[in-house]
Amino acid sequence: MNALRQCRFLNTRAVHQAAALTKKLEAHGGIVIEHPLIAIDMPADFSPVRQALHLLEHYQWLIFTSVNSIRFFFQLLKDEGVDLTLLENMKFAAVGGQTAAALEKKGYRAAVVPKAFAAEHLADELVNVIKSGERVLFPRSSLARNVVVAGLERVGIEVDAPVIYETVYDVSGAERLNRLLKAGTLDVILFTSPSAVHSFFQQVSASVWENSRHSLRVAVIGAITARALTDYRVDDVIVAEQHTLDGLIDTLISEREMLRVASEFKRGRNNDSE
Template structure:
């Protein structure tokens, strides 16, 4: 099918994920005839705070004491295994733990590394993950929660409320990426972005920060630009900041996000 006849033909779509993770979304956009503009607004890095590093290392060296280990993103899996390698700890020490993955992508990342997810919820949010394992939770059980430094507190708070002992470790840090700030603002000024894809609350916050840092106002530069959110958590962050969500993926997956963009190509 010629590019001009594809569902996203003519659409200029901003991809804001990290450079390492932008390929899948950009590729799917271009397969459907859209122009993917890859300008990461976040970067992920290992923890740098000495106190947090010490807590992380202690938890990693005591893996065999946890009843549950919960992964809420592919990034958490990747950086968790990076830390295992850093501290020379074998994943086999998780054999007594029940491993929980927030969705099939996360479960797949675990399987690639030799771990089978005990439970994967039908919907891919922390709230649904909690509901999926709630019948098996018991006071006193120990839970390891490898997370981003910006992760929501919903899940650990609920687990703690039931009397479980939750160890949260910042397995990676989510930082503002300023590498492409000038390009981003220039494209927005010239009206060369039709849709901005948002795959986390931090991608939205970072876009606003980059615009303001450049001395511009988001209200001016984002006028006429459509915002597409990967899931309810990201959508709520956008709406609570006073912005409208134009496209909301039914599931928190890249495939669902791409599918919800198709009507934009008809507008």
């Protein structure tokens, strides 16, 4: 299990999510530095989501587009003392295999999980299955794109989309991030969300990035995150074929020979300069 031996990865996931990716990389011999670029927190104003939870019987569909939304939703149900039997007759939709799996761990199966893990595809599938008069509750991130709500409302489906958690840029380690890039020892930077991409480029100086970008590979979990990188003229990106952590690992392994050669070349170059 050493397919990624000696490759050095920068894991940019939030603190509470980083360990899962780190363990998978290390299991294949990768060397991982964790550096969170985003943080997840409770919303400043709970009133919209609280109101929705206490009117749960008025909804027929629940949409989740992230594991975090499930985590916060069920925690709030518990905190607010909402009767879980109200969920028994509801239908669920989820974006991504990990989100659907997290929902199943709570005891509920998603009726709709689009094959392509993107919100656009979820909206397209839902308009064909949501019946006239059914209402939708979509607890979402503060940075969630509006494509699901817009897609459903366009055909007259009523959607309530209260913010259930805040996604904020974690800039506390900006100096460390620039030092890591200057050191030239990283091989691959991993992004699993567009917000992490935007946080990264908000913190890294233009000169540091320009001097380091040609000796690095960038790998992402899906097309939406890859699209965010194009805003910063980063087009040479490794994109997971399956948009899950396991899919990302599999794609990295398929690129292992190129990563290994680049890593060994960099190690040799750094040793020559010492």
